[in-house]
Amino acid sequence: MDDHYEPDEDGYPREIVGPWVLDKHHFLRHYVTASQGARGRMGGSHCLIDLYCGPGKARIRETQSLVPGGTLTAVDAAARSHRGNAVPFSRVFIADLLEDNVTACKARLFATSNTHVTSFVGAAETNVHKVVANLPRRGIHLAYLDPYSLPQLPFSVLKALADAPRVDLLIHFAASDMARNLERRDLWPRFDAVAPGWQDSCDTNRGKSMVRHQFFAHWTKLLQDLGYHVSDRIVSVKNTRRREIYRLVLASKHKLGDNIWRTLNDRSGQKGLSL
Ligand SMILES: C[S@@+](CC[C@H](N)C(=O)[O-])C[C@H]1O[C@@H](n2cnc3c(N)ncnc32)[C@H](O)[C@@H]1O
Known part of the structure; x- marks a missing residue:
């Protein structure tokens, strides 16, 4: 187990993360909740896709706070009633480069929900095609893409998702990687x-x-060329020294995704602050 992980009481690994994970999960939860109405009206089967699922549980570094992973957060949000309406995901696709993460995330999903889970181990670039081949044609699917670094999210992953029936994207864009490494010509x-x-x-x-x-x-332009509306509300998450760590980007096939994204408050209660 490398220093990203430690064993949890349930015997599975949990990730050790910075407090900024809370912003990511906050927006994921609230986007899933706020888009329930659109999913309900559309009908069909709605799927969640997490190609970088991690183990499904994390501890915030330097504290004892334990938090569920992104997949569990989104599944929980969809299953809860919002304005009298719950529209759970009918199927969840999880995948990760690390088999232990996939095993742990799957076990934690089974322990907390009765959702239908399909899992794959390996690089997102490969797994995305297996997921897309299994997506129902009718439904509003959400892909939560949460890699550590930019090269872990090659554009081919986004292209494959864009070719599928309607898949909205909530992307963790690793801005710190861009800041650190784009200035080095040898890393271009x-x-x-x-x-x-x-x-x-x-x-x-x-x-x-x-x-x-x-x-x-x-x-962003490449995403638009794939037919996505990329919200110009880009959420920029910074560390305690005000250095940007990541951006959250919402790209949706329908303008409604952007409209919903703009209405979400950030964790301090402010609405729609852009980069
Ligand atoms: C930030 S963590 C995921 C956290 C998780 N999404 C959550 O919200 O709880 C990034 C994950 O990406 C996985 N990973 C790294 N490179 C990958 C790749 N090329 N394809 C798929 N998974 C990858 C890592 O093993 C790690 O579990």
Whole structure:
């Protein structure tokens, strides 16, 4: 077990995370809750997809606070009644590079819900095709994409999801990785699969912050070219030293996803603050 994980009382690993995980799960929970009405009206079978599921439980570093993982948070939110209406996910697809994480996440889902779970082990780039092949045609599906770094989310994953019937995307964009590594010319090739064509569309002779800005704009444009509305409400999550760690990006096939995303309060109760 590396230093990302420790054993939990239930015998499965749990992740050790920073407190900023709470923002991620806050937005995931509230987006799932607020989109219940749209899922209910649409009918069909609605699936949750988490290609980077982790073990399904975490402890916040330097505290004893335990939190459920993103998949469990989203499944719980969908199963709870909102305005008299609960629209649970009819099926949940989980996957992770690490088999122990998939086993743990699956066991924790079984312990807390009666949802139908399908799991895969391996890289998201491969597993995404297995998931897409099994998605019902009718339904509003949500893919929660939560990798540690940008190269773990090659654009081919987003492309495969875009080719499927309606899949909305809630993406953890690893901004700290971009800030740390995009300024190193020797590391540029690792970003090519993340945002194909970025070196042609960004003026790499500009200052570091301008290159970062252009890189993100290029990646966003690639998503739009796949037919997504990318909300311009980008949630930027910072650490205690005000350094940006990640961005949460909502991309949806229907404008309604953006409308819902804009109405969500952040954890301090503010509405719709952008980057
Ligand atoms: C931030 S953690 C996931 C946390 C989880 N989504 C949650 O909200 O509780 C990132 C996960 O991505 C997995 N991972 C890293 N590279 C991957 C890849 N290329 N494909 C699939 N999973 C990967 C790691 O093993 C780790 O479990």
